[in-house]
Amino acid sequence: MPCRSGESALDEGGIRALLVHVPAWHVDNNGSVVCLMRKFAFKDFKDGLVFVNLVGELAEVEDHHPEMTLAWGNVTVRWWTYSLGGLHRNDFIMAARTDELYSQLMR
Amino acid sequence: MPCRSGESALDEGGIRALLVHVPAWHVDNNGSVVCLMRKFAFKDFKDGLVFVNLVGELAEVEDHHPEMTLAWGNVTVRWWTYSLGGLHRNDFIMAARTDELYSQLMR
Numbered sequence: 362m363p364c365r366s367g368e369s370a371l372d373e374g375g376i377r378a379l380l381v382h383v384p385a386w387h388v389d390n391n392g393s394v395v396c397l398m399r400k401f402a403f404k405d406f407k408d409g410l411v412f413v414n415l416v417g418e419l420a421e422v423e424d425h426h427p428e429m430t431l432a433w434g435n436v437t438v439r440w441w442t443y444s445l446g447g448l449h450r451n452d453f454i455m456a457a458r459t460d461e462l463y464s465q466l467m468r
Numbered sequence: 469m470p471c472r473s474g475e476s477a478l479d480e481g482g483i484r485a486l487l488v489h490v491p492a493w494h495v496d497n498n499g500s501v502v503c504l505m506r507k508f509a510f511k512d513f514k515d516g517l518v519f520v521n522l523v524g525e526l527a528e529v530e531d532h533h534p535e536m537t538l539a540w541g542n543v544t545v546r547w548w549t550y551s552l553g554g555l556h557r558n559d560f561i562m563a564a565r566t567d568e569l570y571s572q573l574m575r
Contacts, residue, residue: 406533410524413538417517426513428539431520433550443540 370447477554
C-alpha cells in the first residue's frame with residue numbers, strides 16, 4: 362500500500378498485533394530507529410549473496426529498501442520506513458515476503 | 469599470500485604501518501574483533517548492490533570474505549581474518565582491491 366503523508370509510525374500495540382504474523386522476526390533498535398530484524402542462515406557466502414540479490418530485486422520492484430548485512434554463512438535483514446522513522450504495516454508485508462524468498466531458496 | 473597456521477594477528481605498530489597504504493579505511497572494533505572498515509557512497513540502492521556483487525566475486529576468487537552492509541545509498545565493507553581474530557596483511561590487500569573496484573565502478 363502507498364505510504365500516505367501524515368501517517369505516523371506504528372505504536373507498540375500496532376507492532377505487537379502485526380508481529381504475530383512474522384514470528385521469525387524481532388523488533389530491533391538499529392541505532393535509534395525501531396526496525397524489524399531477522400538473521401537468515403546459509404551454508405556459505407555465495408548462497409547468502411544470492412539471497413541479497415533476490416531481496417534486492419524485491420526492494421527495487423516495491424521501491425522500499427531494507428538494510429542487509431552479508432557475512433559468511435548469514436544475512437541479517439532490517440526493514441523500517443525511513444520517512445516515518447519507524448515501522449509501517451508495509452514493513453511487515455516486506456518481512457513476510459522476505460521469508461517467502463528464503464523458503465523458496467532453501468527448498 | 470596464504471595465511472600460515474601459527475601466524476598471529478598484526479599488532480598496533482603493524483596495523484599503523486599498513487594503514488597508510490589504504491588511507492580511506494579506518495580500524496574499527498566490530499563487536500570485539502579489530503577490522504578494517506570503509507563506507508562507500510552510491511547514488512541509489514541498485515548501484516550499491518552492483519558493488520556488493522563485485523566485492524563478493526573478488527571474495528569468492530580469493531576465498532577471503534568480508535562483511536558488507538548494503539543500505540540505500542551506501543555500502544559498508546569490513547575486512548578481518550576470522551582465523552586470527554584480527555587483521556592480517558591480506559586484509560589490507562583486500563581493502564586496496566575493494567578501493568580499486570569502487571574506482572572502476574565510479575569512473
